[in-house]
Amino acid sequence: DMSDGAPLVNSGTFRMGTSASVQSCIDNLQHSGLMQLGGSNVTFNQIQTTEGSTITLAGSSVSVSQDAFQSAGNLGGNGLFSGSFINNGDAVIMANGEEGTTRLNVQGDFTSSGTMFFSINSRDLSDPGALTRVDAGQGVQFDGGRACICFNPTLQLEEGDRFDLVVAQTSLNGRFDQVEFDCVECPRRNAKSVEGTNAECDPSTDYGGVSFSVLLDACNGGGDYFDTLEPPFYVIVPVAVGIVIIVVVIFGGSLLVEQHYRKKKFQKKVANKRK
Numbered sequence: 001d002m003s004d005g006a007p008l009v010n011s012g013t014f015r016m017g018t019s020a021s022v023q024s025c026i027d028n029l030q031h032s033g034l035m036q037l038g039g040s041n042v043t044f045n046q047i048q049t050t051e052g053s054t055i056t057l058a059g060s061s062v063s064v065s066q067d068a069f070q071s072a073g074n075l076g077g078n079g080l081f082s083g084s085f086i087n088n089g090d091a092v093i094m095a096n097g098e099e100g101t102t103r104l105n106v107q108g109d110f111t112s113s114g115t116m117f118f119s120i121n122s123r124d125l126s127d128p129g130a131l132t133r134v135d136a137g138q139g140v141q142f143d144g145g146r147a148c149i150c151f152n153p154t155l156q157l158e159e160g161d162r163f164d165l166v167v168a169q170t171s172l173n174g175r176f177d178q179v180e181f182d183c184v185e186c187p188r189r190n191a192k193s194v195e196g197t198n199a200e201c202d203p204s205t206d207y208g209g210v211s212f213s214v215l216l217d218a219c220n221g222g223g224d225y226f227d228t229l230e231p232p233f234y235v236i237v238p239v240a241v242g243i244v245i246i247v248v249v250i251f252g253g254s255l256l257v258e259q260h261y262r263k264k265k266f267q268k269k270v271a272n273k274r275k
């Protein structure tokens with residue numbers, strides 16, 4: 001009974017519209033469990049999330065009547081926020097939802113001081129699952145926080161690749177405190193999958209006027225690290241060995257000649273003294 005204004009409290013699993021489209025209005029929700037929104041159009045008058053809570057979206061739209069949507073927990077998936085979105089200090093934007101990579105469309109401002117995970121899966125940016133991305137209809141503000149960028153273990157990268165991960169319509173300001181590539185939370189590569197993936201590329205981040213992006217500045221075709229050397233590894237080794245041999249022959253031979261000359265000179269000197 002919430003007729004007295006008491007909030008709806010969810011500490012378990014709350015599913016809405018997972019099998020059919022649903023339109024719903026919730027006055028006051030206190031959320032500390034798992035909420036799954038699939039094909040839903042949900043309006044919250046008030047919503048409060050906790051650090052351990054999780055919200056997953058699948059083709060859903062969310063709006064908050066009062067102020068921006070403030071996330072204190074984990075959130076991921078594909079959805080639209082009709083107002084502004086704040087990813088608080090302890091909050092996490094997940095790289096993936098339950099149905100592929102996270103793609104958030106925020107019609108207002110997007111602000112983050114928490115953690116954001118990004119997954120880059122494909123160079124074909126028309127692929128819906130190509131990467132994790134946040135689009136803001138207005139501005140983006142980074143107030144520190146952490147970014148973890150994961151590359152698909154099978155992805156073949158090329159020099160000049162660019163992946164826009166957070167995009168603003170007006171301006172992007174601020175920076176992450178920490179940006180990590182292939183951090184400990186990312187899928188691990190085995191020995192063979194390292195060859196021919198981003199091991200041959202040098203990724204970097206770029207804070208442009210309206211986007212936070214990953215750039216591949218120095219790539220050199222397929223293969224592992226040794227294949228990226230110029231000249232090729234199989235040329236460097238024989239040349240280096242040859243140089244070492246030449247140095248040994250020249251300087252070693254000179255030392256032997258000099259040693260032989262000194263020995264002869266000494267023997268001659270001794271012979272003269274005996275006379």
